[in-house]
Amino acid sequence: MSAPAQASSDRYPGEAGVEVANITKSFGPDEARVTVLNGVSLTIRKGEFVSLIGPSGCGKSTLLKVVAGLSDADGGKVSINGKSAREASREKAIGLVPQSPALLPWRTILDNVSLPISINPGANAGRKLRDPKEILTNFGLGKAIDRYPAQLSGGMQQRAAIARAFVFDPEILLMDEPFSALDEMNRDQQRMGLLDFWQSNQKSVLFVTHSVPEAIILSDRIVLMAAHPGRIAEIIDVDLPRPRNEALYATDAFRDLEGYVRNALRKVMEAAHV
Amino acid sequence: MSSSIAADVAPKAKTASPMARLAGDWLPPAITFVVVAVLWQVVALNNPYVLPTLESIGNSMAGDPHMYWANMLVTCQEIVIGAGAGILFGFLLAVAMSELPIIEKAIMPLIVVIMVTPVVAIAPALVVAFGFGMLPKYIVTGLVVFFPMLVNSLAGLRDVDQKALDVFKTLHASRWETFRDLRLPGCMPFVFAGLRIAMPLAVVGAAVAEFVAAGQQAGLGSLVTISAAQADLPVTWASIALLCLLGVVLVSLLALLRKRVLWWSDADVIGR
Numbered sequence A: 001m002s003a004p005a006q007a008s009s010d011r012y013p014g015e016a017g018v019e020v021a022n023i024t025k026s027f028g029p030d031e032a033r034v035t036v037l038n039g040v041s042l043t044i045r046k047g048e049f050v051s052l053i054g055p056s057g058c059g060k061s062t063l064l065k066v067v068a069g070l071s072d073a074d075g076g077k078v079s080i081n082g083k084s085a086r087e088a089s090r091e092k093a094i095g096l097v098p099q100s101p102a103l104l105p106w107r108t109i110l111d112n113v114s115l116p117i118s119i120n121p122g123a124n125a126g127r128k129l130r131d132p133k134e135i136l137t138n139f140g141l142g143k144a145i146d147r148y149p150a151q152l153s154g155g156m157q158q159r160a161a162i163a164r165a166f167v168f169d170p171e172i173l174l175m176d177e178p179f180s181a182l183d184e185m186n187r188d189q190q191r192m193g194l195l196d197f198w199q200s201n202q203k204s205v206l207f208v209t210h211s212v213p214e215a216i217i218l219s220d221r222i223v224l225m226a227a228h229p230g231r232i233a234e235i236i237d238v239d240l241p242r243p244r245n246e247a248l249y250a251t252d253a254f255r256d257l258e259g260y261v262r263n264a265l266r267k268v269m270e271a272a273h274v
Numbered sequence B: 001m002s003s004s005i006a007a008d009v010a011p012k013a014k015t016a017s018p019m020a021r022l023a024g025d026w027l028p029p030a031i032t033f034v035v036v037a038v039l040w041q042v043v044a045l046n047n048p049y050v051l052p053t054l055e056s057i058g059n060s061m062a063g064d065p066h067m068y069w070a071n072m073l074v075t076c077q078e079i080v081i082g083a084g085a086g087i088l089f090g091f092l093l094a095v096a097m098s099e100l101p102i103i104e105k106a107i108m109p110l111i112v113v114i115m116v117t118p119v120v121a122i123a124p125a126l127v128v129a130f131g132f133g134m135l136p137k138y139i140v141t142g143l144v145v146f147f148p149m150l151v152n153s154l155a156g157l158r159d160v161d162q163k164a165l166d167v168f169k170t171l172h173a174s175r176w177e178t179f180r181d182l183r184l185p186g187c188m189p190f191v192f193a194g195l196r197i198a199m200p201l202a203v204v205g206a207a208v209a210e211f212v213a214a215g216q217q218a219g220l221g222s223l224v225t226i227s228a229a230q231a232d233l234p235v236t237w238a239s240i241a242l243l244c245l246l247g248v249v250l251v252s253l254l255a256l257l258r259k260r261v262l263w264w265s266d267a268d269v270i271g272r
């Protein structure tokens, strides 16, 4: 099982944050078993932002759950700083941002964001915990700390959910389409907020999205997945300068890359329909 | 022009005076009660063997308040102890079942069997077994509230937000942490729905228990059976009225408690 990482990940020498090696996963009863992930290998360097994009049902959420230790793979290995996903969660090394904010409606925003600090406190030792108030201020929620989730807009709730994932300073953040429930204008605002925050706190991120521009503006690399069975079709480097901001959308380099990614995505989709 | 007029009128329509609001809330039901009372009197005056007049009921209560008070206390005691134990036990068993599914597998069928057996049929058997004391009454009252509490609490404990549960799992939250911070507060809307069903049932349970075992221990339910057997209609209806009052008080107390505990579950209440 200790096969060396794929040649492609050698482009990133140095400390590997997350290593996903040859993951297979299938669902269903024996006679009608469907392979959802087939030999997925991927490396996320420390401090690297990696997006996962691909057709609906190709296994993005499944892969995220395997990396999070929420679901066991049939084969292959996940290692987070050299530890298994389960060990990593025991040490609170994983910050999860689910598709819906999943805030606790009976807790204030401040208490919601403080939750990961109070849970499993044994794993807090030697960790650079953040001040929940300060992180909420960073996310533009300084005035909302004493409010309850139901009193906030969808975008504000999602920002609180992201703040909750950053507050305990995990090694890796896993985000499953965190902005998918928002309207386009709100989405763009939230992704810029995330971009700003991440650029000043570079953490390893695995970010599932359906939006090509979102993947490009945020990521260092885009992992394009194909469906049936779910596998990695292509890994695209995003060689755009950092720090980035909205101005990047208007550049030729961005547009060229967007065209390239869309084209690659189209090829993957067409191949699935043949 | 027309828009400025509309703007002038609209706020006035919204901020009705407190007096007017009070009248709007209380007047319709008050009228209903008055109409029912008048109809009651008409029937009672013409058919004295069907219904007692309202003043004869009032006179009966005023004539012997100690007797009614003592009986009401007995019924209250059955509800507080019997239903209290039934509610607590139903909730605790739901917690045990949600934490250890094997417990549910093992005893749920037995509980269903007990619950489909009519309580009215069990009550006399309990009296034979435990005598005419309070114990069989506690058991019957507890039994009727137990099932709705168990079923609702269990549904609530299972109805966790899966995404929030995923967040707890990635933090490696202990079972206790997950229970304390997620399942327990999250199940409260279901628990209160269960209590809303259980409260009126508790009064029914206490009354039924007393019907069956109207021994030396009194209670409003026994008062109903004894007075009805003697065709003493004012006492019968006065006791029924007090049972009804007991139910109303319990349901109102529950509504108050719900507002304090469950403020977060009604989104527009938070906004105030």
Ligand SMILES: Nc1ncnc2c1ncn2[C@@H]1O[C@H](COP(=O)(O)OP(=O)(O)OP(=O)(O)O)[C@@H](O)[C@H]1O
Pocket (backbone or CB within 6 Å): A027, A028, A036, A055, A056, A057, A058, A059, A060, A061, A062, A063
């Ligand atoms: N628990 C499960 N049991 C059976 N099949 C499952 C389960 N979870 C996922 N699948 C199947 O695995 C496939 C991949 O699902 P997954 O949710 O990972 O897709 P996805 O790429 O996240 O899709 P989307 O973009 O729509 O969110 C789907 O065909 C789905 O039906």
Ligand SMILES: [Mg+2]
Pocket (backbone or CB within 6 Å): A060, A061, A062, A176
């Ligand atoms: Mg998905």
